[in-house]
Amino acid sequence: MGQQHSDPGGLEHGPSRPAARSRRKLPVRAAGNGADPVGADLVGEAHETTAAINGEDRPIGRPDALLDSRSPFLVGMMGAAGVAVMVALVEVIVTARAVLVLIGLALFIAVGLAPVVSWLVRRGLPRWAAVTVVCVSLLGVTGGFLAAAIPTLVSQATAFAAQAPALLRSLTDHASLLGKLNDRFHVQQSIEHSVSTDGTALLGGVLGASVIVLNVASSTLVVVVLLMYFLSALPQLRVGLHRLVPNSRRARVIQLSDEIAARVGSYVLGTAVLALIAGTVTFIWMLSLGLPYPLLLAILVALLDLVPVIGSTIGGIAVFLVALTVSLPVALASAVFFVLYRLTEDYLLVPKIVGRAVQVSALATVVAVLFGGALFGVIGAIVAIPATAAVQLIVREVAIPRLDRA
Structure with missing residues (x-):
């Protein structure tokens, strides 16, 4: 067998491989006992077109791939699609x-x-x-x-x-x-x-x-x-x-998530105990002074005490206003009582009951409660502190070490 020489057009010594593949894929329709001449012409024209496309006689160069990942058009389309997906996601979140x-x-x-x-x-x-x-x-x-x-x-x-x-x-x-x-x-x-x-x-x-x-x-x-x-x-x-999570980072993520779950659990149980103590103490105080609606206001104080920073203060103001209907000295005594209880709760009960589970500064606590209340109401104010503690833990354990190594 003699060696075939390359032909610039790819037509003289037989079709190239893509053309041969196209020839096998295009059957000729049978018309009676012989081949359909129309079908044979279409097959031959397809072979010639394929061979010409795959030939090397192209004065302006060969075509590139259909999709270039660095194409400005493709990059713009992908960016627009990403923006559309994010807008739809935000709309779903706002709706639900x-x-x-x-x-x-x-x-x-x-x-x-x-x-x-x-x-x-x-x-x-x-x-x-x-x-x-x-x-x-x-x-x-x-x-x-x-x-x-x-x-x-x-x-x-x-x-x-x-x-x-x-x-x-x-x-x-x-x-x-x-x-x-x-x-x-x-x-x-x-x-x-x-x-x-x-x-x-x-x-x-x-x-x-x-x-x-x-x-x-x-x-x-x-x-x-x-x-x-x-x-x-x-x-x-x-x-x-x-x-x-990728396997290389899974162990670290498990440790951080377990620590966050432990802190949230301690905070929830501790906050419930503090609210129960606040309601009980308020009920006893109001009974001792003969103030009206002791159980109603005690439940109100207990529920408000679940809201950090401002909850117990609002409950104390409510009791103070009710005490004004009795006398001014009783109202002043109630105000002093709630101030002393607030100090006792902040500096004695919270460290003993909640402990060091939620290590958030006073400024971060106030800012978190304000943002949480503005975004999600009372529920947002309640979960603001443990959420801030979780974010603070991730920043301290993940972001800061990476920034130090950068």
Whole structure:
């Protein structure tokens, strides 16, 4: 066999490899007993076109690849697609903001209760039994407390509603302390405007209150259901998230996530204990002085104490205003009591109960609470401190060492 010489056109000594491949892929239609002449012409034309394209006689050069990753057009298209995806993602987050807040709150509480479940599992209970015990205990304590507190709350709220006209009359007395406060801050006008007697505003207020109650009840049910699922599937969720991390960094990520979970758990349990102490102390104080609505205000102080920095202060102001209806010395004594309790909580109870789990400076705490409250309301203010502690831990353990090595 003689050696074939290269032909510039690729047509004289047979087609090139791409052309031969094209010839095998283009069958000729049969027409009766012979080949279709139209089909044969099309095949021959395709072979000639392919051979000409693959030939080397191209005065302006051979074509490059179809897609060049460094092409400005391709880079611009990919950048525009990335921007569109991010805009759509942000819109989804904003639209589903309320649902995401409930999911985050349930996950936050689940991480806080995870140490209790782990303790029960180490004592020999299966995980499903430990989760059931924790959830049933939590619901039992909450239900028992509400069953015991609701009758008293209803009676105190009824008494407060019955005394509301007398309170309004005291606001019009310019010689009383409440009257002077009314003259300065126009409290009576604000109350009359919010509960006007034309029927429309009152009906709107009742319907609005009903909607709020329904929303709170449905949100609570959603959080409870999500809490049960999160507590049951928390180990699987952790493993799944860790599998998304490259193997070379997985051990480090596991250590950081375990440390963050431990800090969040300590913070949640410690904050619940502090709120219980604040409510109990307030209830005892108000009973000792004979102040009205002790249980109602004690529950209010306990709930507000869950909000860091400003919660207990707002609760103390509420008790102070109620104490003003008794006498000025009792109100001043209540103010002094809450100032002393706030100092005791900040410098004695918090270090003993929460410990060093959340090491956040005072300035970072205030800024985090303000941002969290502005973004997500009360729930954002509650989770702001542990979230800041987690970010601070990641910055100290990951970002700063890399910057030092740079």
